[in-house]
Amino acid sequence: MEFTLSSCSHSDSSPKPATAAALVGQMIKRSLVPPKWNVSVRAVTMSEHREAALTLAHAFAADDYAKYLVDPGISAAEEKWKLHVDIMTYAVAAHCINGLVTTIGPDYDSVALWLPPGKDLDGWWTLFRSGLWRLNFQLSREGRKRYFDEILPLLHDTKAAVLGERDHEAWYLVYLGTKPNSQGRGYARSLLEDMIRRADRENRPIYLESSALANNVYYAKFGFEVKKEIYLQREQAPIRLSIMVREPRRGGGQLPPSSASNTISSSSSSSSPVPVSVVSSPSTSSTPSSSLPSSSTMTMTIADSASSSSSSLSSLGVDDHGDHGEGREKGTIMIAEEIKYA
Template sequence: MDGVHARPATRADVGALSRTLGRAFLDDPVMCWMLPDAEARRRKLPKLFSSMTRHQHLAHGGVEVVPDGAGGIGGAAVWAPPGAWRATRAEELRAMPGLMWAFGRSLKRGLVIEEMMKKAHPEEPHWYLAFIGTDPDVRGKGYGQALMNSRLDRCDAEHAPAYLESSKPDNVPYYQRFGFEITGEITPPGGPTLIPMWRAAR
């Protein structure tokens, strides 16, 4: 893991980190359900992540990136700090044009999932991992681990719990290695199951 280090993202990173997350989520079950056409997904996901990062998360200081050593971003994690996981009305309005462009008629599905996720979301203050992803070209090189450890070290320093929803069952054991435990299931009508996971304060 030499040279693989997470750092806070800046506004200048948003384009590159959004492209990386777009590539990382290309085969994500929820994104495939929302945008079944692979070419549309490839085109639209970077815009979606850009809109959500820029308008909902960057200002809260929970976005981190790992540079790939070639001038790009190899991995990115988007966290919301305690008390800030729920987007404000203003943040939602600013992000909405990007969401509408990305999802079009599928936006209703997204709103259904979002509502179910909000209902399942813990009330206790915690760090919330909204998205984490690495470019497929650098998978297995420690980028995800660097991102997870960076924020979880802070969680431990603050004695704060952490929460996420895994949209891929295959990723559950990975998160369990970092101390997350399954707390239930979120299954939208006709859609894929999300697995909420909680990491107690330590």
């Protein structure tokens, strides 16, 4: 016996798509993905943190800073990737809880992690619920030394030294990243400009840490200036991070021309997210090794790590189209978590 699908209607007069293209067009129109996600910035909720984390994981997959944390003591590529994804997942969750996570694009194409003025990730509830506490068990012995004894203290102290009395008044860009296959569409630019407008309205500076010189040029177009350069030294080739700060401008200043006409709507709390970038001191980019910070001076508690984890490696891989070198912007130094990319 042969079965066939048939319409319940006896009439054959109902309109039908004439071509495959028409059918596809009809399916697109009926998509459950909100159309405005393509052009507007929105806040990410806790229920979406894993999707946003995957975007950052892919954006920072080739980032030197990310590898600096994951490589020590781990040889299997699959294990490295899993740890990398976990780190990003914890970071995004922590910022959803006590910071601000923004995204744009139909599939979380670009994501930014921000710490608003006066906010940190040190609270026990944030550390517990986000999963950041797991890093103490997941990182290798050398990885723990790099993260807890070197990175967190260095980022925390550098931010305090660069911003001074304004340390708790600035927006901190922890991570800004775009999926490799979504770069060149201006998504990162949209996320960055959205926060710039907010910071200018509030008369607040924006702080971030950049791990790529190419990103420094990109950020400079938006008014960011290199203030200092710091180095992670527990490897043969030190990892350089450029600390950048953008001062608030009345009227929003002059932003570089953009083909995208979006504005970001953040549904976060009243406080704005803080962009993080690598702050550099007024020294030349070719700082001699003798002047590099000593690792012996870096020690930090888990609580302190939350503050430094908010540091951002946002300048990684930023391209001229507004997306970080395909997802490479370093952001928060994972406090037991994360990072960002612009």
